[in-house]
Amino acid sequence: MTNAAAPASAELDYSSYLELDQVLTAQRPRSSAHDETMFIIVHQVYELWFKLLLSELAELQRQLESGESGAVLHTLRRLLAIMRIVVGQMDVMDTLTPSQFAEFRGRLGTASGGQSVQFREIEAVLGLRERRMTAAQSEAGRLRVEAATSRPSVFDSFLRHLAFQGYQIPQEALDRDVSLPIEPSAAVQDALVVVRRDNLVAAQVCEALLDLDQLLQEWRYRHGRMVLRVIGSKCGTGGTSGAAYLQKTMAIPVWPDLWAVRDRC
Numbered sequence: 001m002t003n004a005a006a007p008a009s010a011e012l013d014y015s016s017y018l019e020l021d022q023v024l025t026a027q028r029p030r031s032s033a034h035d036e037t038m039f040i041i042v043h044q045v046y047e048l049w050f051k052l053l054l055s056e057l058a059e060l061q062r063q064l065e066s067g068e069s070g071a072v073l074h075t076l077r078r079l080l081a082i083m084r085i086v087v088g089q090m091d092v093m094d095t096l097t098p099s100q101f102a103e104f105r106g107r108l109g110t111a112s113g114g115q116s117v118q119f120r121e122i123e124a125v126l127g128l129r130e131r132r133m134t135a136a137q138s139e140a141g142r143l144r145v146e147a148a149t150s151r152p153s154v155f156d157s158f159l160r161h162l163a164f165q166g167y168q169i170p171q172e173a174l175d176r177d178v179s180l181p182i183e184p185s186a187a188v189q190d191a192l193v194v195v196r197r198d199n200l201v202a203a204q205v206c207e208a209l210l211d212l213d214q215l216l217q218e219w220r221y222r223h224g225r226m227v228l229r230v231i232g233s234k235c236g237t238g239g240t241s242g243a244a245y246l247q248k249t250m251a252i253p254v255w256p257d258l259w260a261v262r263d264r265c
Contacts, residue, residue: 030107035100042092043113049086050118053079057125057154064157067164069201076208083215090222094229101230113223117141126216126254127153129181152178155255158209159188162202167191184256192261206258213254220252 015021026044029036056079063071113119117137121144123130129149137145152160156178163169170187195202253259 029104031104033100033103035096036104036107038092039096039101039104042089045089046086047116047118049082049089050116050122053082053086053122054118054125056082057122061125061152061154061157064154064161067161069161069165069205072161072205073201073208076205076212080208080211080215083212083219087215087219087222090219090226093226096226096230098230098232105231115141117144120145121148123254124148125151125154126212127155127182128254129179150179153182154209155182155257158205161205162191162195165199165202167195167202182255182257184260188257189261189264192257193264196261209255210258213258216254217252 027037027040056075060075124145125148159169159173169191173185173188196206
């Protein structure tokens with residue numbers, strides 16, 4: 001039996017392969033405001049990038065758990081490239097003025113970015129464990145995010161990867177309750193200092209994970225500032241707290257141990 005791909009259908013072309021009839025007709029503005037189309041497309045594109053991030057994060061964890069160091073670096077490079085686009089895409093949203101948003105904001109109903117199941121799942125996969133992550137979700141969305149919070153995070157997989165390579169990762173970190181938030185650990189930081197000084201590949205993985213954490217913080221900052229410039233201090237769509245809440249999340253690291261060891265290098 002071979003793994004050769006099945007021959008392509010003769011009827012398959014660019015448009016049908018990409019399902020463009022569905023993709024390009026999925027924008028249905030609720031108002032006559034010109035800027036609503038941009039608003040919809042940007043958010044739909046975000047969800048596509050989020051879907052790809054989840055796919056790559058799953059592959060990253062598989063590679064970490066399997067000890068595939070070289071493949072881990074490749075996947076991390078792709079994740080960082082995607083995240084840079086996610087951050088840069090905020091340039092388009094920054095062109096939306098308060099008066100332009102006001103023309104269609106009332107048509108959004110209770111729809112809010114806080115209801116993005118995929119973004120909450122990304123946070124959970126990375127390691128965030130907070131009640132707010134499921135507060136605004138549908139029943140299906142809540143179950144999906146809760147399932148992600150019950151599985152080992154990317155950082156848990158990374159620590160197992162290092163332990164497999166022989167580094168002295170504390171057993172309590174390897175056996176921790178993964179449904180709980182990741183707490184800073186002096187013992188984990190001791191091991192990470194050794195990794196950064198001893199293993200070129202593992203040190204590169206540390207740096208790439210730190211870059212990923214930083215890019216998430218940058219996206220939070222850009223998103224928060226965009227909301228502030230468009231709606232000021234008013235409540236967000238659907239009654240959320242808007243910019244006030246977003247500003248609280250701007251500088252929260254996902255992996256505090258990776259940042260703590262900077263003081264010891």
